Every structure is written in structure tokens, then in C-alpha cells.
Amino acid sequence: MPRKTGQSKPPPLVKAGCGVRFDPEQLDEDTGFDFSGAADLLEEEKAQQEIDKSEQETLTADEKNPAKAGQSAE
Template sequence: MSDDPLDRATSTPPPTLGEGCLSRYDPEAMDEETGTEFEEAAKLWDELHPEAEKPAP
């Protein structure tokens, strides 16, 4: 698979659940091919919200 976002934009989207404004992608059908890898999300959140409470270990 190409890393070019334009190539991925033309692929078939994953199945959805719900209808209308409640429509959302089916989380069970999502994988790294559909852009669900957010390995750096926690790090980015910490950088953007340094004052946010940290969960107790």
C-alpha cells in the first residue's frame, strides 16, 4: 500500500454503523489500512495539555 494520502483517499471506505447524523465507521472493521494507528496520540495530547490530570498508575 502506498503512503500517499491521495491513494488512500480513493480506496473503499470501511463499513458504517447507524444512519444520518449518527452514522460512524464500524470500529471492528477498522485497521492500520484505514488509518487507525495513532501511536503518537498520547504523546501529542500530553504536549498540548500539560496541565491535564494524569491517570493514577
């Protein structure tokens, strides 16, 4: 079964030193990238990493001292 390809085409590229980049003359409001939510996403990601780190530290502390974690050390 053949797969359907995307409907949009990438904007034209121009040479730029040792790489390529989009041709700025071909970009308009409908082409390009929207990074308006990037800062908010970064803050959410940092907050989640802090939560994960805190949870991992709690788990590690509980493993070292099971009596404090509500488990009896026998």
C-alpha cells in the first residue's frame, strides 16, 4: 500500500557558507516557524526536571533509610 506524502513543500534554499538556509525572500507569514511558545515550554520543562530530581532524591533517601519511609528495617 503506497504511503501518502506531505502536502506542503519546503521553502527554497540558498547556499550559506558551508551549509544551506531558507531563502529569506521566499518566506512570509505563512512560511517559517512559530517559536512564540518556546520560552513557556522551556520553563515547563525546567520545572518538570526539578520535580523529577526531587522525586529521585526522595526515593534514594528512602532506600538508604527504610525506617523513615515507613518500612521496618529487619
